Amino acid sequence: MLLYEHPLSSYAQKVKIALREKGLDFTAALPEDFGTGRRAGPFAEANPRAEVPILVDGDVTLFESTVILEYIEESRPEPPLLPRDPAARARARLTEEICDTQYEAVNWGYGEVLWFRRATGDLAERLKAVAARQTAELQAWLTERLGAAEWFGGARFGWADAAAAPMVNRSVHYGLGPEAGSPLARWHARLGERPSVAATFAEFDAAAARMAAASAHYTTGGRRREYRDHRLEWMVRSGGVEVVLAGLRDGNIRFSWPHGD
Incomplete structure (x- = not known):
């Protein structure tokens, strides 16, 4: 198995914990295009949202952490993570x-x-x-x-x-x-x-521990943080709408697929 992931992604962490609980061997890899929002290349082909995690298991390629967990549970049922009831x-x-x-x-x-x-x-x-x-x-x-x-x-x-x-x-x-x-x-x-x-x-x-050094990539536009669904809602309703507007102005945030431009 190959798992495209980022160690800070809570969704990727959830999948890695499940894989390890089941004793499954996998290779973890950070996609080269992670955070760029590029729409071409293997990463975008595997997940048009350009998000991690992505699981590649033979000829099966899946994204969305819950779907991945369900696939792992159903294809490798032992030891079970879900109860029977x-x-x-x-x-x-x-x-x-x-x-x-x-x-x-x-x-x-x-x-x-x-x-x-x-x-x-x-x-x-x-x-x-x-x-x-x-x-x-x-x-x-x-x-x-x-x-x-x-x-x-x-x-x-x-x-x-x-x-x-x-x-x-x-x-x-x-x-x-x-x-x-x-x-x-x-x-x-x-x-x-x-x-x-x-x-x-x-x-x-x-x-x-490396985030302080890497943070500049996300404020200069080299990498763009994804503002989507609950994240965007949280920032707006918590009083940070100007953060979103500044990100749009500076081109250092992005939204999820399908793209509007």
Whole structure:
């Protein structure tokens, strides 16, 4: 298997955790055109959205992290990540949906300010404050779903844990992690004891340490951050519409496929 990915992508991390939990061999590669928005070449041919992750398994090429997870689960069912009970499976997918949409957007918005300096001064502080409040709200929701169990699926690590792990861990990196000693903090500590998660988090940490040096690529237009769906909504409704307008003016942001020009 070949996985086109970026170590900072929460969606790619989710897929890598699943692959490693199942003991599957894969090669991880950063696409040469990642972040450029180019519309030609192998990367764009594999995914017209020009997003990671992309999984290539023989003659099967897939994008969209949830679709990839479903393919992995169905083609390599052991050990299972989804429980057998339909209601429990639905709960796992619902946890993933909230993590992939609302939680990822908050993390992404905070990173736009912290790593890419899209806003400064009072605007930056307002955006970070919004992200901090919403992170706490999302973590409270996850804590309620976790309950007294060790994992979101109960006694064993599963689908929802793989989906939530990159989101909560990024919050921890930002200094917005769950309260020490809380059920969600203890869950996060257990994650680090699993080889699949520890390896994925180590790759995230190494890439995050290089972000300060790489951030200029995304402000000069060499690379362009993708403003799409929940991410764009978050920035606008959190008071950062001028960030979007500046990105359009400076040509250092992009929107998803299909393209309008």
